[in-house]
Amino acid sequence: MTGIVNYGAGNIYSVLTAVRKCGEDAFIVEKAGDLSSADSIILPGVGAFGDGMNALSGSGLKEALVKSVSGGKPFLGICLGMQLLFSHSDEGDCDGFGIINGMVRRFSFQAALSIKVPHMGWNVVEAAGPGRELFAGIPSNSMFYFAHSFYATPDDPGSIAGRTVYGHPFASVVKIRNIAGVQFHPEKSGDWGLLFIKNFLEGKWLASE
Amino acid sequence: MVSVRIIPCLDVKDGQVVKGIHFENLVRAGDPVEQAAFYSKEKADELVFLDISATIEGRRTMLDVVRKVAEVVFIPLTVGGGITSIDDIEKLLKAGADKISINTAAVRNPSLIEEGAKRFGSQCIVVAIDGKKVSPSGWEVHVESGKTPTGLDVVEWARKVEDLGAGELLLTSIDMDGTQKGYDIEMTRRVSENVSIPVIASGGAGSLEHLYRVISDGKASAILIASLLHFRKYTVEEIKLYLKQKGIGVRL
Numbered sequence: 077m078t079g080i081v082n083y084g085a086g087n088i089y090s091v092l093t094a095v096r097k098c099g100e101d102a103f104i105v106e107k108a109g110d111l112s113s114a115d116s117i118i119l120p121g122v123g124a125f126g127d128g129m130n131a132l133s134g135s136g137l138k139e140a141l142v143k144s145v146s147g148g149k150p151f152l153g154i155c156l157g158m159q160l161l162f163s164h165s166d167e168g169d170c171d172g173f174g175i176i177n178g179m180v181r182r183f184s185f186q187a188a189l190s191i192k193v194p195h196m197g198w199n200v201v202e203a204a205g206p207g208r209e210l211f212a213g214i215p216s217n218s219m220f221y222f223a224h225s226f227y228a229t230p231d232d233p234g235s236i237a238g239r240t241v242y243g244h245p246f247a248s249v250v251k252i253r254n255i256a257g258v259q260f261h262p263e264k265s266g267d268w269g270l271l272f273i274k275n276f277l278e279g280k281w282l283a284s285e
Numbered sequence: 286m287v288s289v290r291i292i293p294c295l296d297v298k299d300g301q302v303v304k305g306i307h308f309e310n311l312v313r314a315g316d317p318v319e320q321a322a323f324y325s326k327e328k329a330d331e332l333v334f335l336d337i338s339a340t341i342e343g344r345r346t347m348l349d350v351v352r353k354v355a356e357v358v359f360i361p362l363t364v365g366g367g368i369t370s371i372d373d374i375e376k377l378l379k380a381g382a383d384k385i386s387i388n389t390a391a392v393r394n395p396s397l398i399e400e401g402a403k404r405f406g407s408q409c410i411v412v413a414i415d416g417k418k419v420s421p422s423g424w425e426v427h428v429e430s431g432k433t434p435t436g437l438d439v440v441e442w443a444r445k446v447e448d449l450g451a452g453e454l455l456l457t458s459i460d461m462d463g464t465q466k467g468y469d470i471e472m473t474r475r476v477s478e479n480v481s482i483p484v485i486a487s488g489g490a491g492s493l494e495h496l497y498r499v500i501s502d503g504k505a506s507a508i509l510i511a512s513l514l515h516f517r518k519y520t521v522e523e524i525k526l527y528l529k530q531k532g533i534g535v536r537l
Contacts, residue, residue, distance in 0.1 A: 087378065087381075087383055087409075089355070089379060089380070089381050090355060090359075090381055090383065093355055093356055093381065094359055097356075097359070122405070122406040122408055122409060123404075123405060123406035124403070124406065127403075156406075190478070190504065192481060192482060192483045192506055193481050193482070194407065194408055194452055194453075194482065194483070195287060196287070196408065196452070196453060196483050196506070197287040197288060197289075197290050197330065197483070197506065197507065198287065198288045198290065198330055198536040199286070199287045199288065219288060219536045221330075221360070221361060222287070223361075223408040223452070224408070225407070241286065242286065242287060261361075263359060264359060264360055264361050264383060265359070265360075266325065266328075266359055266360055267359075269359060270359055
């Protein structure tokens with residue numbers, strides 16, 4: 077059973093529906109104690125970095141999540157849920173979980189380029205490096221739905237499992253051990269998004285380096 | 286780069302689609318779930334549901350519509366119409382909407398934008414602006430379905446709502462809406478060039494050329510389409526193939 081973490085913000089119901097559509101049982105994790113019944117964990121997320129960290133820390137969910145993830149449970153962070161794994165974010169100048177070394181930066185483009193922020197809409201994700209099984213059955217150049225103003229910059233390029241270009245290339249998928257993170261919203265990315273979630277749940281990516 | 290989004294808009298009243306796909310051999314008339322699924326299958330990039338119910342009961346029904354649609358359609362869903370409070374926003378998001386669109390309430394109570402963005406994130410607060418041309422290069426914001434002038438300049442209001450935390454603008458030309466004579470390119474361009482958030486253009490689409498022009502000249506990031514799609518003058522795919530051939534990035 078997949079536990080979907082509720083920390084006040086975020087479209088948890090979309091994620092819940094998408095996981096169920098993939099044929100997997102899912103429930104909403106409301107408190108630290110709920111995590112023990114989850115075989116895998118999804119941390120969704122829309123909203124601000126600082127608010128997310130505060131909500132997770134205040135409820136004790138942060139420690140419980142770090143413990144579960146360190147213990148080897150398959151974990152998927154979506155959008156803000158992925159960014160929270162990193163050391164620090166420029167958004168609100170706030171520390172994250174520190175599970176993945178690296179910073180979360182804001183998109184910043186010269187006005188003359190007229191590139192919109194947030195990066196909102198469908199864009200190509202190019203699978204790279206570890207965790208290719210997450211993209212099993214998904215044609216290359218497929219597009220996924222993004223809605224974000226900040227992006228993660230992992231210190232270790234070996235943890236980048238997918239790249240997207242918006243003004244410049246950035247890490248749109250990361251993978252370290254049992255931890256996967258995506259900047260896009262698989263739950264809102266149509267058929268390929270659902271297949272991505274299915275691939276995550278099947279777990280073949282866990283062994284991939 | 287990110288592709289241009291094609292967004293069908295469905296008007297819903299008391300739980301039934303009243304402005305949507307017109308051909309009963311394609312989908313059951315009035316059924317929001319079937320209509321949404323149809324457009325999702327056609328590779329629409331997002332969907333907008335506009336609730337035009339006039340009663341509290343009708344609005345409550347909208348929550349059921351959103352819940353049912355979110356169970357079968359896995360693309361972003363925006364809901365607008367009659368939203369006046371944080372509580373309204375929360376209920377819709379919990380039902381499965383990804384974004385909400387506010388128009389009159391944003392003008393009457395701009396703090397709703399700020400609070401909504403702070404609480405749920407900018408990406409889910411779309412501010413709808415209905416603009417009417419009042420001088421050669423001036424447009425005035427109108428509210429209450431375009432009936433009431435506000436004295437606000439469209440470009441200034443757009444910048445203000447961006448500052449308040451809106452993640453996107455849905456910009457409709459009152460002059461062009463329903464004419465099928467093309468978008469107000471100039472208004473769209475002026476707004477888009479003055480904000481850094483994406484602008485969804487709406488009102489006036491009658492041909493493929495119109496769609497292309499509002500993207501290339503109007504600098505729109507997305508286009509909202511109603512009649513052109515509902516009457517099957519073009520399919521979503523036809524529109525995307527045309528734009529692609531013109532050099533615009535689309536999701537096919």
